[in-house]
Amino acid sequence: MTATPPRLEIRHLKRRFGDRDVVNDVSLMIQPGHVTCLLGPSGCGKSTTLRMIAGVEMQDSGEIYVDGKLICDTVFRVPPERRHIGLMFQDFALFPHMTVADNVAFGLKDTREAKRARVEELLDKVGLIWAVDEYPHVLSGGEQQRIALARALAPRPRIMLMDEPFSGLDNRLRDDIRDETLSVLKEEDTAVLLVTHEPEEAMRMADEIALMRDGKIVQQGAPYNIYNAPVDKAAVGFFSDINVIRGKSKGALTETPFGQFLTPGLQDGEDVDIVIRPQHLKLDFDRGGKGPNPTATDGVAARGVVERARFMGYESLVEFRMDYDGSTLKATVPNVFLPAEGTPLWLTIRRDRCFVFPATE
Incomplete structure (x- = not known):
């Protein structure tokens, strides 16, 4: 037929x-x-x-x-x-x-x-x-x-x-x-x-x-x-705002503020972009000031300091300066969440929502 x-x-x-x-x-x-x-x-x-x-x-x-x-x-x-x-x-x-x-x-x-x-x-x-x-x-x-x-x-x-x-x-x-x-x-x-x-x-x-x-x-x-x-x-x-965490591959692993990521297929010393959308960056309120504690789902927590928080109508957008390397990451939080500038908070990321690519400018 x-x-x-x-x-x-x-x-x-x-x-x-x-x-x-x-x-x-x-x-x-x-x-x-x-x-x-x-x-x-x-x-x-x-x-x-x-x-x-x-x-x-x-x-x-x-x-x-x-x-x-x-x-x-x-x-x-x-x-x-x-x-x-x-x-x-x-x-x-x-x-x-x-x-x-x-x-x-x-x-x-x-x-x-x-x-x-x-x-x-x-x-x-x-x-x-x-x-x-x-x-x-x-x-x-x-x-x-x-x-x-x-x-x-x-x-x-x-x-x-x-x-x-x-x-x-x-x-x-x-x-x-x-x-x-x-x-x-x-x-x-x-x-x-x-x-x-x-x-x-x-x-x-x-x-x-x-x-x-x-x-x-x-x-x-x-x-x-x-x-x-x-x-x-x-x-x-093209579909959303993104956070880009830059690192270097070594032995198929890349060190980041959130622990090591598997980066197979990349040469040692090659720059890596780990990309995550703001909605998949999570605030870990339970951690308080206790510091990092790896979990199976979200890996290691990293601390950031609030630089700016804005209410967007149905969610809040919070920008952090990360202690690890001084980079800026953005997180979206449902409803109204407007922490004061300078507030330290612990963050985790959804590893299953991260994308790993060879670094580009």
């Missing part, structure tokens, strides 16, 4: 501007009804990748397939309007002189009755059937975003490309619109490629994340795996 091809597949896409490889050997596959997120900092090649898939930018090399059929390489090219690909951007780009119904129906080539039926079906899905004969200026930003989604879905695209589509909305509204959008896209069984620089958005929406850096996909997988098994220090830091 022949396996069903992915809805979208790109193979070894490259795009060069001047002497810079903006997109360098990018490959990925997306199945119908699945959301893949291209996540990375500004300028890493995410939007250029999207434009090549849409057909508004030509790749220097590589191939693009839809449902197993080649739509573009460096010789053959299906025009953008025949690729069955929908587009959504930060700018909703609704036509102000057209009604909502006419905006949604803009790309349809059916009869008037069929257009109206499709428009009403989609407006009902996005909860805006009441606005069918209104004009865009009477709608809020969130409502206009939902109209833009309905317009993009109206021609029944096989693939939806979304470039930072929610960044123009305020935070509280953004969460609701993202969830509603995801629900509609899943119902339509559309393959989605979403571009964002926001890790929270990627974690919330994606079935799979492709983490991009300097034109390349450096790691790809389910959000849980990307977060909990990062490929390097930069990948850890």
Whole structure:
């Protein structure tokens, strides 16, 4: 039995501007009804990748397939309007002189009755059937975003490309619109490629994340795996604040304020970065002033002196100057915890939540 091809597949896409490889050997596959997120900092090649898939930018090399059929390489090219690909951007780009119904129906080539039926079906899905004969200026930003989604879905695209589509909305509204959008896209069984620089958005929406850096996909997988098994220090830091404990490997061990860490595979004398997120640095109130006492889970405690403490709304962020080497570490504590500057406290770390990498600057 022949396996069903992915809805979208790109193979070894490259795009060069001047002497810079903006997109360098990018490959990925997306199945119908699945959301893949291209996540990375500004300028890493995410939007250029999207434009090549849409057909508004030509790749220097590589191939693009839809449902197993080649739509573009460096010789053959299906025009953008025949690729069955929908587009959504930060700018909703609704036509102000057209009604909502006419905006949604803009790309349809059916009869008037069929257009109206499709428009009403989609407006009902996005909860805006009441606005069918209104004009865009009477709608809020969130409502206009939902109209833009309905317009993009109206021609029944096989693939939806979304470039930072929610960044123009305020935070509280953004969460609701993202969830509603995801629900509609899943119902339509559309393959989605979403571009964002926001890790929270990627974690919330994606079935799979492709983490991009300097034109390349450096790691790809389910959000849980990307977060909990990062490929390097930069990948850890892209999703959250980090603490970095620097040491030197000796005999596959590295000495730290929190005791020795196993660092196999590194040469003696090689610098090591032990990376831990602030939420996994724990305050050991039971220890008081008794000093270090190793435990199986958290290892050795180390003493630090509070430099600053801030309440962040649902947790407190406390910064410590460590006695061991004068380095600064940050810990997050649930609720309100605001110790005075200069307060000494003992800290432990979740060893099972630490990541060990060869040191980088």
